[in-house]
Structures are given as structure tokens and as C-alpha cells.
Amino acid sequence: MNVPESALPEPPEGRDRQSILAGAVAILLGAAAIVEGRRYAVGSLLRMGPGYFPIALGTLLVALGLALALFGFTRRAQPSREGVLWRPVAMIPAGIAGFAFLLPRFGLTPATFFLVIAASLSEPRIEPLPTVLLAGGMTVAVWVVFAVLLGLRYPLLAW
């Protein structure tokens, strides 16, 4: 757990941008909550309206976001994590979106195949035969679990 100090990478130059950015995101989300909360009746402490609690939360979010951002300005940048691997970051959400689109329109089989193949594309190289076998196996597995055991009527194929 305790890394010897010599093993720590040299801190990069500049301010701690991760904390500043994180604080900014919190401020934005808090501001959004306040703006939306103001559309509802605020009321008083005695009779709180539906807007009271959201505005209170939004204000606290802005305050803590400011604190985090200021903290980021007062200290040096942190040794950063490894870079973003774009393949999984793109392919996994794409696979989920395709699944959501295909399942109600074309049934379990195309949806499952699309998701399994898209997710497998996150890896640097894809082995076609095991991937297709996995997709087939998962189609049967979800059909057994959800249609047979839980009694939900999802067709294997539809159009």
C-alpha cells in the first residue's frame, strides 16, 4: 500500500486540472438543479414547497463544487491515470444502444448477437468463431432465463 517515494512518478507541471474540472461539473449540475427547482413553488421552512429541497441541494452542490475547484487551483497536478481506451468506450455504449433498438423490433436473437459482437470489438483483436458461439450461447441462455423461467414473452425472432 505504501509506495516508496522514489517510485512515485514525477508530478507533472501545472495545476490539478482533474479537481478543477470535477468541481466545475459539480457547479454546473448544482446550477441546473437550482434553475429547475425555481420553476416549482419554494414555500417556507414551515410549509416547504416542492422547490425547496431541490434548490437547497443545488446550492450545496455549487458550494462543494467551488471548494473542490479552489482546492484544485491551490495544488499541483496529480500523476494522471492511463489514457482513455477508445475502443471499449465507443463499442460498449454502441452495443447497448443497438440492443435497445433491436430487441423490441426484431427479437432476442439479433439484439444479443449485436451486443456480443459490438462488445467483443472492444478487444484489440477479435476471434470470430468463439464470438459467434458466445452470442449463440447467450441467446439461448437469456431465452431460457427470461422467457422460460420468468415467463416473460420475448420472442427469439420478430419483425
Added chain:
Amino acid sequence: MTLFDNLALGFREALSLENLFYCFLGVTVGNFMGVIPGVGAVAAVSILLPVTYHVPPTAGLIMLAGLYYGAVYGAVTGAILLNIPHTVSAVECLDGYPMAQQGRAGVALFMTTIASLCGSFVGVVILALFAPPVAEFALRFGSPEYFSLIILGMTGAAALAKGSPLRSFIMVLLGMTLGIVGVDVNSGQPRFTYGFSFLTDGINIGVIAMGLFGVAELMDSAGKPKPVLLDAKSITWRSLLPTADDWRRSWPAILRGVGVGSCFGILPGGGAVLASIMGYTVEKQIARDPSRFGKGAIEGVVAPEAAANAACQTSFVPTLTLGIPTDPIMAVMLAALIIKGISPGPSMITQHPDVFWGLVASFIIGNILLVIWHIPLIRVWVRLLTIPFHMLYPAVLVMICMGVYSIHSSEIDVFLLMGFGCAGYAMRRLGFQPAPLLVGLVLGPLLEEHLRRSLIVSRGNLAIFVEKPISATVLAVTLLVLAFMLRGGYSGASRARARGKQAKAI
């Protein structure tokens, strides 16, 4: 009714064919998911959460609980054999993996199984003995007391979570803000729905949990090189047998671990993760020769494991008796109960004794099932773990998506899942941990409700929270937790300045 009558009722309930099946399903899937890198206990619990919509409440709860302790159990297998530091089992890696490298993986697996069993049994006994009196005491609580308890729960969850407390508080607030989405119970007005009708019932916690934990974790860990898989043949029954010296060292360590774990499980924000870390710290502190730790000391494996499992069971005490979850897994569990029309709280044990005692009995059955998986069937189990990761995570994704879709047969839920997956990935990049968000999400609506009610009773006077003695005590404890947390943060920062390095704390 005496304790034995209650337990008899529980076993009748838990031994029904249906409940036995869901207990088996829960522990097996949990145990398996617990080992997979990037899928922790929260993801394991939330993956089968949609199934609870379609089964009776007792069966659903038994299954979810089984997933939880099954995943805690599985995580240690991953730690010992593959050196995968999960949240629950991070400390077991320190000595478990060196043991495996010395060819003593079998002994480590065997002794952790014994340690888990001891921890769980003591935890169950504490749950059975203490939950009913705590619930009875809590019957006197009104809205001000609940308000303060929820504040304490949230503060604890933020203060003890991994990473910076400031970031954790932001996550709690964000979770509470997400909890606002839907119809306001007091005025009947839809809030934060932006005119979308699918948001009027709020966002399903399963969608959020699976997005932030399941999908985001997989986005983070897919495509990266994975640890070299183990040689399944090296685990034989012979290799499981511990030596006399192992037994002598382990027994006291297990007992200390159980004690530490039982206490930390009940604490707000505690739970299995903190318990295992504390279990390890205690062992290292009292050891005659601390230098053995990190090189395969068996005490460093069994004590955290016993502590984690004891905490797993005792953390059900505040969740089921007060309706206040101590960690994100308990938050998901609580949500599942509410979905089934059971409101956890002081009257749950008396109103739904079959659910409560059935759950208690299922813990005992589930732990015996886990021992069967880990001792007689260990070779089958280890063989299962050799399935490569790049085949596993597409399968896990299919289960997640299918589960989310099955909640309301709604494709919008699946698109929301994708959105929360991306948001969860972005949060990780910004250094935020999603665990406190779930606690805020579940407790936020309760907090608003109790705040409004308290202030109506007190005619808008905020002093009510310090005038009621129980509420004042709880708030004082909250301040102590906060002070402790700030002190830790500050001393960390000053130490770092002194060294000219950065603080890890924030």
C-alpha cells in the same frame, strides 16, 4: 415467540424448494461474479435485481443477499489466485497472492472458507439477537430522529468511502438530486421530469446501479491486458490441507476478525470493505513479527475474510430495522424491498416475520452452499475461473441489458442504462466514486420527507433536531465523524506539503 420458534419459521420458509433455488442461484452467481475483474459486489447484486421484480419478496431478498455474501466470498478467490484487488478483498491480495506463489493457494482457499463460515455464523447470530430489540427501540423514533439518522448514514457513507471526502459528499448530493426525479409525494407535482412521461415514476435504481457499476466498470476494464490465468491442475484436494502451524496461527486471527467485522458492519458507511481493511490492520498491529505480513502470512488472509463476512451479515441490522442502508449494496437491497411493497423499518420484523426470519435462515443455508462450492467442488470451481475475461464481459453485458429491459419491457430504460454507463465512466475519470451516489439516491427522498414532516410538527423551527435527545445525540455523533474526517484530511495535506508531495486524501 422465542428465538427458536422464529428460527423454525425461518427455516420452514428458507427450505421451500423455490427459496432454496433462489438462494443457490444467488450465492453461485454472486460467487462467480465476485471473481471477475471489474465486477464487484454492487454490480453482482444489481445484475439480478430485475429478477426480483418477477419473484415473491422473500425469494428475491434471499437471492440478493446471497449475491452479496457470495460476491464477497468470490472476491477473495480472485485475490488469492489471480491477485485481483477488488474493493472487498483488496487487503487479502497482500498476503493471499504471495501464499499462492509459494504453492499454498489451496491452504489459503481452505482457511478463508473456514474464516468466512465463522464470520458469517457469528454475524447471523448477532443479526438474530440484536435486530428485534433494535427494532423495538426504533419504534419510538419520529421524523426528527429519522432525519438525524439519515444525515449520519450519509455522512458515514461519504466519510468512509474510498477517495476524497469532498468528492464523496458531491456524489451523495448528486444521488439525492437524482432521487428528486419523479412525482413529489407531498404536492403531486412532477419534478425534474422535463416533460418526459417515462420519468414520472423516477429513475429505476437498478438502471442507475447497473449503469454506474456494471457498464462503467466494464468500459474501464475491457480491452486491457488481463492477469495470467491460473493453472487449474495445481489445486488438488491434498493441497487444501493446512498444517498444524496454519491452524494454530489462524484460530485467534479468525476470532479477532469476527469481532472487528461485527462492529464495523453495523456502523454507518462501514460494511464489508472497511471491516476487511480494519481486520488486516489489527492483525498487523498486534503481530509479534509484523515483517511476515505481505509475504504470505496466513493471519493476514483469514482475519480480513472473517471480518468482511461478519460485517456482511451485521450490516443488515441497520438496514432492516431502521430502513437506513449503511453502504451502496444495502441501498440496492432496500430498494428491492420497497419495490416489493415491504417498507424496511422497525415494524418490518413483526409485520413480515416470514421475510425477516426466512432471510436469517437463508444466510446459514447459503453459507453452507458456499462451503460446498469451495471445498468438495473446488476443482470444478477453479476450472470455471479459467474462462477468459474477453468471453465473460460480453455475456455479463447481455445479462445487464436484458435485466434492465425486463423491468418494464422498456427500451428507454436500456438507453438510460447506456447514459448512466457513460456518466459513470466520466465520473471515474474525474476521480469520483459512484458508491456514495447510490446511498444518496435511496436516502434522499426519505430525508426530504422526514425534514418536511419534522418542520411541520415544529412549526418551521429547525431547533427541533437538537431539542429531541435521541436526534441530538445522533447529530453529535455525525459531527464527530465529520471532525475525524476533516482532521484526517488536513493532517494528510500538511504531511504532504512538508514532503513537497501531493496529498492523496483529496
